[in-house]
Amino acid sequence: MFPLLVLCGALLGAYLLLCLTVLRLPRCKSPVKLHGKTVVITGANTGIGKSTAMDLAKRGARVILACRDQQRAEAAVSDIKKESGNNEVLYMHLDLANLQSVRSFAENFLKAESRLDILINNAGLVMRGKTKDGFGMIFGVNHLGHFLLTVLLLERLKACSPSRVVTVSSGAHRVGKIDFDCINTHKDLGVGDSAVALFKLYSNSKLCNVLFTHELARRLENTNVTCYSLHPGAIKTEIGRHSNLWWKMALLPITTLFFLDVESGAQTTLHCALQEGIEHLSGRYFSKCAVEEASTKARDDATAKKLWEVSERLCGLA
Numbered sequence: 001m002f003p004l005l006v007l008c009g010a011l012l013g014a015y016l017l018l019c020l021t022v023l024r025l026p027r028c029k030s031p032v033k034l035h036g037k038t039v040v041i042t043g044a045n046t047g048i049g050k051s052t053a054m055d056l057a058k059r060g061a062r063v064i065l066a067c068r069d070q071q072r073a074e075a076a077v078s079d080i081k082k083e084s085g086n087n088e089v090l091y092m093h094l095d096l097a098n099l100q101s102v103r104s105f106a107e108n109f110l111k112a113e114s115r116l117d118i119l120i121n122n123a124g125l126v127m128r129g130k131t132k133d134g135f136g137m138i139f140g141v142n143h144l145g146h147f148l149l150t151v152l153l154l155e156r157l158k159a160c161s162p163s164r165v166v167t168v169s170s171g172a173h174r175v176g177k178i179d180f181d182c183i184n185t186h187k188d189l190g191v192g193d194s195a196v197a198l199f200k201l202y203s204n205s206k207l208c209n210v211l212f213t214h215e216l217a218r219r220l221e222n223t224n225v226t227c228y229s230l231h232p233g234a235i236k237t238e239i240g241r242h243s244n245l246w247w248k249m250a251l252l253p254i255t256t257l258f259f260l261d262v263e264s265g266a267q268t269t270l271h272c273a274l275q276e277g278i279e280h281l282s283g284r285y286f287s288k289c290a291v292e293e294a295s296t297k298a299r300d301d302a303t304a305k306k307l308w309e310v311s312e313r314l315c316g317l318a
C-alpha cells in the first residue's frame, strides 16, 4: 500500500512539474488595440480560430469569420459579440475545399470591405476524401485553398500596409515531405486512409504552410506586408473529430492530461499578428510566442519556389 502511495505521489508531482514547465505556453504580451483595423480569419467558428477571433474582437478589430458552415459560424459570431461587446464581428461564407468558393469569398470581401490589415489562415483538418476540385482534402484545405485566398487578397493587404499574413502550421511539419510527383499527377490524394496515412498527409500539408510562408516573405520584400507561420501547441480542439472511435478513445487520456485549452493555443497566432518589432522576422516560423528554426526542408528556397509555382498552376493562376 505505502509504495503505491509514494508512486502515485511521485507521478502526480512529476505531472504538475511538467504542467508548470514544458507544457506551459506563454501569453502574447502585445497590448495593441485594433480599432479601425479589419481582420479575416478562416475556420474561426471553433477551436483555436474562435479563441483568436475573440481576442481580436476584444481589441476592437472588425473581425470577419471566414467559415464553411453558416449555422456554426453564426453561433460563434453571436458568442463573440456577446463576450467581447464588439458588434463589428461578421460571418462570410468560405469553403476552402472548393476553389470557386475561395474566389467568390475574395470577390465578395473585396467589394464589401475597404480594409484588410491581418489575414489569418487558421482552418485545418485531418480527413479523408477529395475537395470539390478533386484534390486530396487535407492538401486542398490546409494548403491550396489558403494559397489561393492569400494571393487573391494580396493587393488589398499591400494597400493597407503595414499588414500581416499569419498561417497556422504545426510542429508536425517536421515529419512532412513534399512529393511533387504525387501533387502533380495525383493531386496529392495520398495512398490508403489509415490513421497513419492521414497523419502523413497532414504533416505534408503543414510543411506546405511553412514553405508557402517562406516564399511569400520573399515575394513581399519591400512591401511592408509581413508573414509568419507557427505551431500553436498541443491543444484540445475538434481537430480529431473525423477519426474513428478507437483512436478517439486511445488519444483521450493523452489529450486530457497533456493538451492545453484553446486560449493558450491562440497566443502564438496573436503574437505573430500583433507583436510590434517582429517585422524583420517575416517568413519565419514561430512557437511559444517566439521565433523557432523550422525543419531544414521547410527552409529550402528551391522547394518553396517550386511549391508556389505548382500551386499557382493548380489554382489556374498561371
Ligand SMILES: NC(=O)c1ccc[n+]([C@@H]2O[C@H](COP(=O)([O-])OP(=O)(O)OC[C@H]3O[C@@H](n4cnc5c(N)ncnc54)[C@H](OP(=O)(O)O)[C@@H]3O)[C@@H](O)[C@H]2O)c1
Pocket (backbone or CB within 6 Å): 042, 043, 044, 045, 046, 047, 048, 049, 066, 067, 068, 069, 072, 094, 095, 096, 097, 098, 122, 123, 124, 125, 141, 168, 169, 170, 171, 231, 232, 233, 234, 235, 236, 237, 238, 239, 240
Ligand atoms: N489542436 C492542435 O493541437 C493543433 C496542433 C498543431 C496545429 N494545429 C492547427 O491549428 C489550426 C486550427 O485547428 P483546431 O485545432 O482549432 O481545429 P478545429 O477545432 O477542428 O477547427 C478547425 C476549423 O477549420 C474549419 N475548416 C475545416 N475545413 C474547412 C473548409 N473546407 N473551409 C473552411 N473552414 C474549414 C473548421 O470548420 P467546421 O467547424 O465547419 O468544420 C473549424 O472552424 C489548424 O490549422 C490545425 O492544423 C492544431
Ligand SMILES: *[C@@H]1O[C@H](CO)[C@@H](O)[C@H](O)[C@H]1NC(C)=O
Pocket (backbone or CB within 6 Å): 161, 222, 223, 224
Ligand atoms: C514601408 O514603411 C516605411 C516606414 O513607415 C515607409 O517609409 C515606406 O515608404 C513603406 N514602403 C512601402 C512600399 O509602403
